[in-house]
Structures are given as structure tokens and as C-alpha cells.
Amino acid sequence: MKETFNRNESHGYGGFRLNTGSTVNPMSAWRKVAILCGCVFTVISACAQPSAAWTLVWSDEFAQADGSAPDPAKWVYDLGATGWGNNELQYYTSRTNNARIENGQLVIEARKESHQGSDYTSARLKTQGKASWTYGRIEARIKLPRGQGIWPAFWMLGTNIPTAPWPKCGEIDIMENIGKEPGIVHGTVHGPGYAGGAQGMGGSYSLPGGGVFADDFHVYAVEWTTNQIKWFVDGSQYFSVTSASLPSGGKWVFTQPQFILLNLAVGGNWPGYPDGTTVLPQRMTVDYVRVYAPSNVAARVEHAPTNQEPGKPGMVH
Numbered sequence: 001m002k003e004t005f006n007r008n009e010s011h012g013y014g015g016f017r018l019n020t021g022s023t024v025n026p027m028s029a030w031r032k033v034a035i036l037c038g039c040v041f042t043v044i045s046a047c048a049q050p051s052a053a054w055t056l057v058w059s060d061e062f063a064q065a066d067g068s069a070p071d072p073a074k075w076v077y078d079l080g081a082t083g084w085g086n087n088e089l090q091y092y093t094s095r096t097n098n099a100r101i102e103n104g105q106l107v108i109e110a111r112k113e114s115h116q117g118s119d120y121t122s123a124r125l126k127t128q129g130k131a132s133w134t135y136g137r138i139e140a141r142i143k144l145p146r147g148q149g150i151w152p153a154f155w156m157l158g159t160n161i162p163t164a165p166w167p168k169c170g171e172i173d174i175m176e177n178i179g180k181e182p183g184i185v186h187g188t189v190h191g192p193g194y195a196g197g198a199q200g201m202g203g204s205y206s207l208p209g210g211g212v213f214a215d216d217f218h219v220y221a222v223e224w225t226t227n228q229i230k231w232f233v234d235g236s237q238y239f240s241v242t243s244a245s246l247p248s249g250g251k252w253v254f255t256q257p258q259f260i261l262l263n264l265a266v267g268g269n270w271p272g273y274p275d276g277t278t279v280l281p282q283r284m285t286v287d288y289v290r291v292y293a294p295s296n297v298a299a300r301v302e303h304a305p306t307n308q309e310p311g312k313p314g315m316v317h
Helices: 026-036
Strands: 002-005 054-060 076-078 090-092 099-102 105-115 118-122 124-126 136-143 150-158 171-176 184-190 201-206 218-225 228-233 236-242 258-266 282-294
Touching: 054 136, 090 258, 105 258, 118 258, 136 150, 136 171, 171 218, 171 228, 184 228, 184 236, 201 228, 201 236, 258 282
Parallel strands: 090 118
Antiparallel strands: 002 201, 054 282, 076 124, 099 105, 105 118, 105 282, 124 258, 136 218, 136 282, 150 171, 150 258, 171 184, 184 201, 218 228, 228 236
């Protein structure tokens, strides 16, 4: 099942907000309330709730009207078609065609369509300039898309990227999947001396029994402490990296705030490209994103600069 490879101004408590003025699906909303209370429903494939060692400090439950854009108080967009350092094909937009709320969930949709000189569109959301964190448990419940050339990711970058270009800023890939591996997800870190392609430090997790991640929701998480990062799927740890486990000459840069990104790429050096078997549109559906702080540490939600340069050469996404 498991394989290893080298490859403040606080926003306050971010708990569930029931927006009674919108057309939120009530079953979805109350299901999330129950999850936050620790109840387990049959729609959850495994118990993946964090222990009492963690305190919720920020979340987006996507409790908004159907068809609305993601909350602009929490998310901004990367835009354009630069190849994003990986020869990707999509043009990232801020349109609700590509990122919207449906049934109390975030839908990021990759589409085959001509737009601004590109043949595909999608979306890449980030909390940069809205919120960032140093240490904690960062998790999301996601149903992945499927198909050759499709590349969903849930990841983080250092807020110092404008002055410490990738990989000096550090990158934590909480979850990546490539369509040709429907039952495998990857977790990786990239930093100085261990960045890009096969150089990143990471591990992979395979669903038991030949399961496919696109068939259901799963909880993807990291627990990030001073000198260690651990990766989980549905509460099961499958990989960890420490400052002591870096290759010779590698530098541990995971001591600074990082912001969250969610994106759905089409094509690229790693996943390859869509072919005749690829069905579009494809959706990455996010039920929630939650950030927890260690219960014995004062929680902070930090503001970050907004002038990230998109598509820096060599950046993994």
C-alpha cells in the first residue's frame, strides 16, 4: 500500500458558518455540522478526525449559494496560461465556469474549450494575501477527477516566495494525483537541494483493494511541526520527513508561514497529456478545507504578500 520515493492579524476561529440567506443544500450543511461535532456518517469512508491535540483555527465549509464564486475574503486566483513551469495546457481563469460553489462544496472544473489561445481552462485558488500558517494540521476532504493527463493538487507555498524564489520558499504537496494512477496519491516536499521531478522528498499511498480515488471523497492531510511533516489519507499516516532526513546539502526551510493552493491542471511533464480516453469536463470537488493549530500553541492566522510570480520555471505546479 505504501511506497517511498525521492521524487497577525487573526481571522479568529474559522468554524462552520451556516448562511441561511443562501441556497445551501441543507443536508450538506448539516452533515458538516455533524462532522464538526465528531459524529460519523456513512458518507465518510473512514474516521479521519484530528485528535484533541489540535484546535480548529480556520476553515472554509463552502456554505454559500449555488453558482457563487469562492469566498473572496478567503481565496484569490492565479490566472493565465504560462505552462506553470511544467508545460501544462490549461488557462487558469476566475470564471464560475471553472470554480464555483455547488451543494455546499467547491467545484474546480477543467474544461476543453478555446480560451485566450488555450484549448483547456481550469482554476487555481490560493489563500495568499488572505491567510497563511506556520505549523499545524492542514486537511481537505476532496473527491478527485479522473482521466489521462488530469492533475489535481492540494498544496502549500511559502509566503516569502517574492523574495525567496522557488524552491527556497519551500513547497508542501499535501496531495497530488495523476490520472494514469487512479488509485495512488503522492505527498512531497520541495526545498533547496531537493526540488523538482525525482528530487523532491516524498511518498505515495495506494487505496487498498484496487480502489479508485475518483469514486469517493477522501480526507488528505499533513501535520506540520517544527522539524517534521507527516502525511495522511483518511487518518492513516503513510509518510513523514524530518529536517534530519534531507539529502546532503538540503536545507530545511519549513519554519516560515505558508499559504494553501487548490488547482486542477491539464497535462504536464509528469502526468502526460490528455488522449482519446480522456473525458472532459472533469471536476475536483472539495467538501471543506480546515486548518488546525497545536492546542498548546497560541493560534495565528497570518497575512501574506500577494505578489507571487506565477509559473516560475521549475515550480512543480
